[in-house]
Each structure stands twice: as C-alpha cells, then as structure tokens.
Amino acid sequence: MNYQLTLSENVLRLDDGANIPPDPANSDYQAYLSWVAAGNTADPVPVPGILSVAASMELAVQAWIDATAQGNGYADANTCVSYFNSSNAMEQGMLTAPPNPLPTAAQVIAQLPQPAASGWVTHAPGAS
Numbered sequence: 001m002n003y004q005l006t007l008s009e010n011v012l013r014l015d016d017g018a019n020i021p022p023d024p025a026n027s028d029y030q031a032y033l034s035w036v037a038a039g040n041t042a043d044p045v046p047v048p049g050i051l052s053v054a055a056s057m058e059l060a061v062q063a064w065i066d067a068t069a070q071g072n073g074y075a076d077a078n079t080c081v082s083y084f085n086s087s088n089a090m091e092q093g094m095l096t097a098p099p100n101p102l103p104t105a106a107q108v109i110a111q112l113p114q115p116a117a118s119g120w121v122t123h124a125p126g127a128s
Contacts, residue, residue: 003032004043011042 002014011020011032020028036042048056062077069080 001031001035002043003035003040005045007045014043 003020004012004014006012006019009022011022011029012018013020013028013032018028020026020032023029032042065077069075069077072080074080
C-alpha cells in the first residue's frame, strides 16, 4: 500500500484512490496507522499546479463579485450586469466605476517571485 497526505485531514490511498477520513473506527484508517507505525511515510501533499490555482482564484473572485452585487441588493453579478443600460445613476456607477479595479497583467507579474530573488540566472531568450 502507498498513501499520500492531502490538504484536508484525510489520507489518500494511492493503490485505489480511496479517500480515508481520520476516524479511529474506520478500518482503512486503522490500516494506514499500522502502516505508518511499521516505519512507512506517506507521500507529501502535492503542490498545486497553475491550473488548479487559477481555477481556485477564479472561483474566489466570482464569489467576491457576487457578494458585492448581493450587498447592493442584486441576486448575483449577472443580475447586476443586467442593469448596465439603466437610467439609474447608482446602478450604472457600480458597473462603470468599481471601487477596486482589477490589476493589469504587468502588476500581477511584478508581484510574482522574481527569478533573480531566487538566485536564478536570467538568460536572454534562446541563450543557454
């Protein structure tokens, strides 16, 4: 058997993909504890890839947009956007002058860890 730690308290059994909760009454969890007691170590939590991070960020941003719309009396962002051509100045203002505009790609890239800060040698494209 091989196991992998997860972001939750559960343990993943790699042989069959079983997601095992930390329940002492669970025979799979008891088997995992015995496996560890025998000197084995579970694989670490995998580092999330850029696609899963982007998907998670997209969900968080959409939830914030919906919550902002709901805080202003709309069911969600789609309902709010439906008022785009409204003659109501407050409704138009929420769509045309957001309180916190989204950053540009250059602003996001500037906040990422930069190669030089990690000791990477930066080469010109195509150079080795």
